[in-house]
Amino acid sequence: MVVPEPGLPDRVTIYEVGPRDGLQNEATTVPTEVKAEFVRRLLAAGLPIVEATSFVHPKWVPQLADAADLMTGLVADLGDTARELPVLVPNERGLDRALALGMRHVAVFASATETFAQKNLNRTLTSQFEMFQPTMVRARDAGLTVRGYVSMCFGDPWEGAVDVDQVVGVGTHLLTLGADQLSLGDTIGVATPGHVRALVEAFGDAGVGPERLALHFHDTYGQALTNVHAGLQAGVTTYDASAGGLGGCPYAHSATGNLATEDLLWFLTGLGIEHGVDLDAVAATSVWMAGQLGRPSPSAVVRALA
Template sequence: MSDILISEVGPRDGLQSIKAIMPLDAKKAWIKAEAEAGVTEIEVGSFVPPSLLPQMADTAELVRFAKGIKGLNVVALVPNIRGAQNAAAAGVHAMSLPFSMSETHSMKNLRKNHAQMIEEIKEIAQIAKMANIHFAVGLSTAFGCTIEGAVDEDQVAHLAEAAANAGAMEFSLSDTTGYADPAQVKRLVKKVASAVGADKMTTLHLHNTRGLGLANVAAGLDAGITTFDASLCGLGGCPFAPGASGNIVTEDLAFMLNAMGCKTGIDLDKLLRVRDILAAALPDEPLYGFTPDAGIPLGMEQRNKG
C-alpha cells in the first residue's frame, strides 16, 4: 500500500471549538508526544485575532516550539492576509486558508464573498512565495452547508480552478458540516482533480458527524487521496457551522490505515498514550474514539507501527 499522511489538526480545529483554553505547556506536550508517536504533520494553531478565538492566542509561540522538533511539518491556518503575514513572520512551514464553497458560510466565517476570496488568495500566494511557504487552500463546506444546504459540485470545481489560477498550491476538500457520503467523496475528488490536477487535489478533511467519517476515508483512498486530516480524541468542529461537530478521531484513523496495510509511520501504542495529556488538561471535555476503548487486537503488533 502507498504511504498515507495523517495530518493532525486537533491543536487548531479541535481546540478552537471548545470553550476551555488549553494551557500552553500542555499544548507543547501534546505536539511533542504526537511527533514522537510518528505523526509528521501538525496544524498547531490559527493566526486569528485573540479577541475572536482566545484559544489560539499562543499560536506564534507554538510554531516556534514545533519548529524545533526534527522531521515535523509545522502548519497553521490563516483566515486572511494579516494572518498570512503573521504566519510567515512566525516561520511556519505551511499555511492553509479556508475557502467556503457556500458563499453564505464564507460571509459568516470570513466576511468575504467568493470574488473577494479569490483576490485574498492571490495576495496570500505572493506572501507564501516570498517566504518560501507551502500554501494550501481548504475548500470548506464542499459537500454541503448547514446554512445553504446542497452545494453545487460544478461550482466547487470552478472555484477550485480559480483558486489554483490565483496561486493555491494544494487543495483539501473539507466536509465542514459532516454531510459527505462515500459516493459523493469519490465523485467530488475526481471532479476537482480534473479541474486543478491530481497532484494538487491531495487531501480530505472529514468529520464524523453522522458516522460516515471512516467510510469516507476509504472512499478517498480509492479516489487517490494521500493525506487525511484528523483530530486526537475527535475534538473539533466549526464554530460557524451549527451542528458540525465531530472531526475524525486520529487514533481510529491510524488504526484503520495500519490495519489495511497502509504506511503511516505512526506507532499506535504511543499515539494512544497521548490521550492522557488531553484528559489531564481538559478534564471536562468529552474525548472520543472506539480504538482507545476497545484496544488494539491481538496479532496487530507488527502492523501497529504503520
C-alpha cells in the first residue's frame, strides 16, 4: 500500500554504485562481460545513473583492473549512453584514461578523517587535496562533471565518532575545487537519524543546500533505511545504493554491504516517492548476479521477491 508522508520530497534520484563500489569488494574477479551485462541490465531497469567502474591502479583494486576494457566494450555497444556512465578517477592518471574514452562524468574519493586518508590514500587529511586539485581542475576544464565522495562521515573504525564540522570542512573544500555534488558516506554503517540531520543542517549552515548532497549508507547495524528517512526529512533527494546490497569497503573491514537498491526502491514506493525504476527488473538482475557470484543476495527485498 502506498501511503505518502507529508513533508517528504516528491521524487528522488538513485545513484547506482553496484558495478563499481559493489564489485570492487568481491573476493574473486568478475569477468568483464559479466560486469558489462550487469551495467546493461541496470540501465534497462530504469536506473538513471549507474557508476560503472574505477580507473584505479590494479595493485590497489585488482577486481577493477579491466576498467578500460569494460568501458571500451560498453562504448562500442551503447555509444554515448556509455560515456554518460560515471567512473571513479583517483588521480590524474585515472583521469587520462577516462578522457581517452570520452567519459563525461567522473568522481574523486576523499576522506573525512586523518587515519583513513593515510590508509586509503597515503595522504594526510590536508594533503589529500593536493592530489585531487589538478585532477578536478583538468576534468572541469574538459567539460566533465565531478562528484566528490567523502568517506567516514559518521564514524571511523580507528578514530571513532567524526566531528560534524570536520566533515563539512572536507566537503566544502571539494566544492571549492570544483565538485558538482558531494556524496556523504557512512562507510562503516554507524550513522543514526539525528546525526544525519545534524550533518545536512551543518552543510546548510555553511551555504551548501541539500540539492548538492547525496547520502551513501551502509547497513552494518540495520539502520540504512532509517537514515534515508532522516535524509528525506532534511531535503536530500539523491541516494547511493547497490543492486542486491553488494559491496562494502576494501579498506574498512568492519563495513558490510551498501544499502540495497531494491530495499530503497520498496521503501520509496511505499511512501509514494517517484524514482522511475523497475523494482522487479532490478531484483531479477540481483538474483542473476548472485548466481554469477555463487552466493545469495543480502538484500531482504530480493529474498522476499525471489
